[in-house]
Amino acid sequence: MTVRGHQQFDENFYLEIGDERFLVQMDGGRIDEVVPNPGLNDEWSFGVEGSREAWEQFVEETPPAFNHEIIASHYRSAVRNEDDHLMLTGNNKRIFQNLRAFQRTLDLMRPTEGGS
C-alpha cells in the first residue's frame, strides 16, 4: 500500500523492549536497517520505551484498551502515571511532524492473519 506523504518519513527512532534496544533507521518511508544496541555513532530523533509485557500487548492482533496505539499508551504513562504502558521519548516536534507515518510503522509490527 502506498500512502501519500509517507515517503517523507526519514526520522530514525528506537524501540526499547524491556532491556533490549533497537534503532530503526528510516529512508524515504521504508525501514533501511534495524540496528541492535545503538551507540554513540548512531543518531535518532525519538524512541518508544516499555516493558516486554506492554509490547506484547501492543502487537496483539486486537490489542487491549490503552495499549492499542502509541499516543493512547503514552497518555496513560505520562499523564496518568500508570505502569506497563509504552512511553514516547525524545523530540516531540519530530514525533508530531511524522505522526501518521510513525503510527503506521508501529502498526505494522502486528502479525497478519495467519502470518507472523
Added chain:
Amino acid sequence: MSVTDNEAVEEITGRYVHITVGGVDHRVYFEENGPEDGIPLLCQHTAGCNNQEWRHLLTDDEITNEFRVIAYDLPFHGKSVPPTSQPWWTEDYTLDAKQFAETIVAIADALELEDPIYMGSSMGGNITLELADWHPERFRALIGLECGAHSPGFYIDWLDHPEVNTSEVNAYSCWGLMAPQSPEQTRRETMYLYEQGATGVFKGDLYYYSVDHDYRDRLDDVKADQCPLYIVNGEYDYLTTPDDGRETAEGVGDGAVAMEMARIGHFPMSENPELFNAYLREILDDITGKREGKLPDVIEPDDVGVELTPTAPTEQKTESD
C-alpha cells in the same frame, strides 16, 4: 440498520439559526431529522470537529421515527462561521465552560425545544456536568458520552504549530482514541472529519476540555437529581475511561448513572455508528420509561445483537506493505 443502507435522498435537512452568546450574534448551522413533535435530541460534536459526526444517527429511522434528532456545528466549526460583527482574527480561538454551556442553551432556546435530551461526546460529554450544575431545568435528560470530572493533558501546542501539519496531526492524534474493533471505514471517516477543522480551533476547544473543565471538587454541585445524567464511556477511551465515568457518577450521586460501552472508543457515534446507535437505544428507552430494569454496568455488542466486523489492523496490512 446498516451505515451503508441509506435512501437515495436522505431525509436530513440543514438550516441556520441565529443565537446570541455573550452579546454577540452567531449564525449556527444545524441538521435535523425526525418528527417535528418528536422528543428533541440535541447532539454536540467533539472538540475540533463538526456535526457530520452524527450523520449516521440522523439517518437511523429506528431513532428518528420517535426522536427529533438535531446536530449542530458550534461557532467556528463546520458551517458555523465566526461572527461577522467581531474582529475574531485578532485573538486565538479559546473555548471556556461558561461560553460553551451558554451556547448550547442558546441553541435550545432559539430552536424553541421543549424538554430536549442533550447528548454530546468528549468535550460535549464533559459539559453535561456544567449543564446539570447550571441549567438542570432546561433539559429532560443529559447523555454525557466519554464524560469525566477532569480530563487533563490534551491541551497540546503541537496541535496548532507552524512546523507541524496540524490538519493531519489533529486527526491522527485521535486515531488511538478509537477501538481497533470499530470498522476501519468509519474510523477513517472520523479522522477525515477532523482534517476539516480550522487552524487553532481543535486546540482552542481543548482549553475547555483539558484546562477549564475540572469538577473533581465540585461534583456535589451537579444536580442530576433534577435532570437525569447518563455517563456513558467507551472501553477504549483512554482519556476518560469507563472507571473515570463510574467515579464521576458516584461523586454526583442521585440521578447519575454510569455505563461502560464495550469494544468502542471515544468517538462512538462516528467510529462505530451501528454499535453505538444500538447501545443508545437502550439509554433512550431508559429515559422514556420503556426499559424494564436498570441499565447494565457494562453493555456488550451481544446484548444489542451487533456482530463486530474483523479487526482493522488485519485489514490495514497487505502483501505490498
